[in-house]
Amino acid sequence: MMSDVDLKKKAVGEKAVEYIQDGMTIGLGSGSTVYWMMKKLGALVSTGLNVRGVPSSLRTEKWAKEFGIPLVYFSEVSRLDVSIDGADEVDRNFNLVKGGGGSLLREKLVNDAADKRIIVVDDSKRVQQLGAFPVPVEVVQFGWENTAKKLVSIGCEPALRFVDGERFVSNNGNYILDCQFSNISDPFTLHEQIKRTLGVVETGLFLNMTETIIVGEEEGMTILKKCAPVESVKY
Numbered sequence: 001m002m003s004d005v006d007l008k009k010k011a012v013g014e015k016a017v018e019y020i021q022d023g024m025t026i027g028l029g030s031g032s033t034v035y036w037m038m039k040k041l042g043a044l045v046s047t048g049l050n051v052r053g054v055p056s057s058l059r060t061e062k063w064a065k066e067f068g069i070p071l072v073y074f075s076e077v078s079r080l081d082v083s084i085d086g087a088d089e090v091d092r093n094f095n096l097v098k099g100g101g102g103s104l105l106r107e108k109l110v111n112d113a114a115d116k117r118i119i120v121v122d123d124s125k126r127v128q129q130l131g132a133f134p135v136p137v138e139v140v141q142f143g144w145e146n147t148a149k150k151l152v153s154i155g156c157e158p159a160l161r162f163v164d165g166e167r168f169v170s171n172n173g174n175y176i177l178d179c180q181f182s183n184i185s186d187p188f189t190l191h192e193q194i195k196r197t198l199g200v201v202e203t204g205l206f207l208n209m210t211e212t213i214i215v216g217e218e219e220g221m222t223i224l225k226k227c228a229p230v231e232s233v234k235y
């Protein structure tokens with residue numbers, strides 16, 4: 001049986017497919033919420049919907065192939081019509097922490113290329129202030145220990161990510177440092193500070209990178225849109 005959280009993820013993932021129209025090129029995000037979007041999209045493709053996707057991770061690429069979603073190389077498209085992605089935290093200013101699955105760099109590149117960017121989350125991801133979830137920071141492997149020390153000096157506790165007892169290596173061949181800050185009052189300045197650190201490739205702070213957030217709740221969902229009234233969908 002599916003957990004309550006999984007039911008919420010499924011509901012918002014499937015809802016996001018309503019934003020996709022025939023002929024669109026779609027940025028396919030990563031994670032378990034995006035999985036449901038892709039499964040539904042695959043079903044629509046099998047009934048004739050003509051779309052193509054750019055995957056933001058190898059796992060997403062695998063799912064796209066499994067669900068029959070046609071893919072196109074990122075290098076072959078200049079813009080995407082829409083991107084649909086998950087997140088680890090969303091604040092009320094539409095800023096996000098992403099990278100819990102380790103795909104933050106490709107996700108950022110894909111989302112940045114989209115004209116419309118939709119985020120799908122369950123309500124446990126909504127926060128007053130970013131930072132309870134450690135900020136994933138992608139760093140080059142060479143000299144990562146020194147990069148970590150530099151990050152300590154800007155106020156965090158970085159932890160090298162391990163998965164199944166092994167050092168996690170991103171799809172780009174880099175390590176991830178999960179950086180716990182005690183308080184992120186200004187995510188924009190923090191992002192700039194981290195980016196200036198030698199050895200850092202990208203941060204999981206996605207700032208001003210979405211206009212629509214679909215939040216799955218116990219009895220429905222809330223659709224948050226920048227500069228538009230909140231929409232509530234009840235079951």
Ligand SMILES: O=C(CO)[C@H](O)[C@H](O)COP(=O)(O)O
Pocket residue numbers: 029030031032033034085086087088097098099100101102103104107
């Ligand atoms: O940023 C991500 C992967 O790098 C995911 O979108 C994020 O971790 C949310 O995942 P899920 O939908 O499984 O909760």
